Structures are given as structure tokens and as C-alpha cells.
Amino acid sequence: MTTVEEIRPAPVELGRRRGGPDVKTSRTDRWWIPSAATAATLLAFVAYSTWVAFQNAHYYHPPYISPFYSPCVSSNCKYQQLPIVGTWWKLSPALIILWFPLGFRLTCYYYRKAYYRSFFFAPPACAVADARPRYFGETRFPLILQNAHRWFFYAGIVFNVFLTVDAVRAFDFPNGGWGMGLGSLVLTVNAVLLWLYSLSCHSCRHIAGGRLNQLAKHPVRHWIWKKLTPLNAIHMRFAWASLIFVALTDLYVRLVASGLIHDPRFF
Numbered sequence: 581m582t583t584v585e586e587i588r589p590a591p592v593e594l595g596r597r598r599g600g601p602d603v604k605t606s607r608t609d610r611w612w613i614p615s616a617a618t619a620a621t622l623l624a625f626v627a628y629s630t631w632v633a634f635q636n637a638h639y640y641h642p643p644y645i646s647p648f649y650s651p652c653v654s655s656n657c658k659y660q661q662l663p664i665v666g667t668w669w670k671l672s673p674a675l676i677i678l679w680f681p682l683g684f685r686l687t688c689y690y691y692r693k694a695y696y697r698s699f700f701f702a703p704p705a706c707a708v709a710d711a712r713p714r715y716f717g718e719t720r721f722p723l724i725l726q727n728a729h730r731w732f733f734y735a736g737i738v739f740n741v742f743l744t745v746d747a748v749r750a751f752d753f754p755n756g757g758w759g760m761g762l763g764s765l766v767l768t769v770n771a772v773l774l775w776l777y778s779l780s781c782h783s784c785r786h787i788a789g790g791r792l793n794q795l796a797k798h799p800v801r802h803w804i805w806k807k808l809t810p811l812n813a814i815h816m817r818f819a820w821a822s823l824i825f826v827a828l829t830d831l832y833v834r835l836v837a838s839g840l841i842h843d844p845r846f847f
């Protein structure tokens with residue numbers, strides 16, 4: 581019987597296959613289920629968001645705007661927020677802005693693990709060998725671009741500010757003043773989840789506490805770092821919750837805007 585002391589991690593060398601050339605895995609459980617579930621969920625989200633981005637309709641029903649179309653930056657928007665792109669833009673306004681949240685999610689440390697496993701089998705799961713014959717980490721193009729994550733984090737914060745303003749405006753009804761409908765709550769939960777996703781980001785925690793020899797000598801940054809650390813520990817949950825809820829928020833606004841459902845008004 582193998583003892584814990586006898587288990588040695590497989591060496592990782594750039595340019596070679598992780599896990600060794602012969603044995604794929606000695607795991608006997610159904611290790612492929614999490615990767616398959618991740619792939620199915622991500623594919624469903626990509627399909628839905630692509631359809632939404634090109635649809636260019638049913639994204640605004642006062643006072644609700646879909647998070648896929650906010651901030652609306654072109655002059656052909658149904659809801660003028662920040663018309664910095666002129667009337668020459670004839671396509672969906674979502675196509676101008678969605679690159680930033682897409683880049684933020686694509687370069688996220690958690691999603692990297694998720695899609696490297698699910699789509700590239702690199703590796704497919706813990707203690708399962710890579711499908712690819714050679715491993716280079718993120719040392720070469722295009723994966724070296726993952727280092728841009730911190731910049732996408734900054735862009736994500738700007739988007740969060742816009743979506744928070746949208747959530748506040750979701751309580752300001754055009755003909756009745758301030759009130760609350762189900763959509764007001766939906767947009768609020770969406771904004772809260774996106775903030776939690778951003779604040780639990782590894783880059784955010786590093787901005788707070790990184791690049792210091794003695795963090796304890798910087799009490800404000802130390803305090804912020806200590807508050808962010810528990811959030812960072814459950815970043816994966818915020819990644820999934822915010823991803824799924826942003827799609828549900830769009831769906832809700834879309835169904836109300838197209839007249840398929842009625843938005844219940846509480847007061």
C-alpha cells in the first residue's frame with residue numbers, strides 16, 4: 581500500500597506533458613463530471629449572451645435597463661447614458677461595451693482554471709494528466725495576455741458603478757416617482773453580486789495588500805486586506821452566482837420589455 585510519504589507530485593517542466601507520458605490517471609471516481617458541468621454552463625452562457633448582444637431590442641423598459649447594454653454609449657441607444665459613439669454606429673450598442681466584462685471574466689484566475697480544464701483538458705481535473713503533449717503555462721502568446729487581468733479589473737469597477745446607478749434608477753419610475761417593483765430588486769441583487777465578484781478578485785486583494793514587505797505597518801491597507809481575504813476565499817461562488825444572475829437579470833428585463841410578463845409593483 582502506498583503511504584502519504586511515498587507520494588511525490590509529478591514534476592512540472594515547461595515544454596513537457598504534465599502528469600507524465602504514460603499513465604493518464606489512477607483516479608477511479610467520476611472526475612470528469614465537474615469539468616463537463618462547467619463546460620455546459622459556460623457554453624450556455626456564451627450562447628445566450630451572444631444572442632442578447634446581437635439582438636439590439638427589448639433591453640430597456642423604464643426604469644429597467646439590461647446589464648448587457650449598460651453603459652449604453654452609442655447614439656442609437658434606447659436609453660441615453662453616455663452617447664460618446666455617434667450615429668454612425670448602426671449595430672447593437674452591446675457590441676461596443678461587452679468586450680470589457682468579457683475580458684474581465686476570461687482573464688479571471690478562477691475562470692482560467694475552469695475553462696483550461698473543461699475546454700482544453702489542461703489538465704482535465706486534479707491528478708489527471710494533460711491532454712496536450714507539451715505544457716508552457718502562461719509564458720507565451722496568447723496566454724501571456726492573461727496578465728492583463730488587473731486592467732480588466734479596473735474596467736470592471738467602472739462597469740459596477742454604472743450598474744449600481746442603474747439599480748438605484750430602477751426605483752425611480754417614470755410616471756409614479758420612487759417605488760419598488762420586482763425588477764428593482766433584480767437589478768439591485770445583480771449589482772451586489774457583481775461588486776462581490778469584483779471585491780473577491782485576486783487582483784483586488786493584491787492591490788490592497790501586495791508589494792509590501794510588512795503589511796502590518798500599513799494599518800489601512802492591512803484592514804482592507806483582512807476584509808477582502810474571506811471574500812477571496814469564496815471567489816468561485818461569486819463568479820458563478822454573478823454570471824448566472826447577470827443573465828437572469830437580462831432575461832427579466834427582456835421579458836418585461838417585450839410584454840411577455842408584467843413587472844409586479846410593490847409600492
Ligand code: FES
Nearest residue numbers: 688689690781782
Ligand atoms: S480573479 Fe476572478 S475576477 Fe479577478
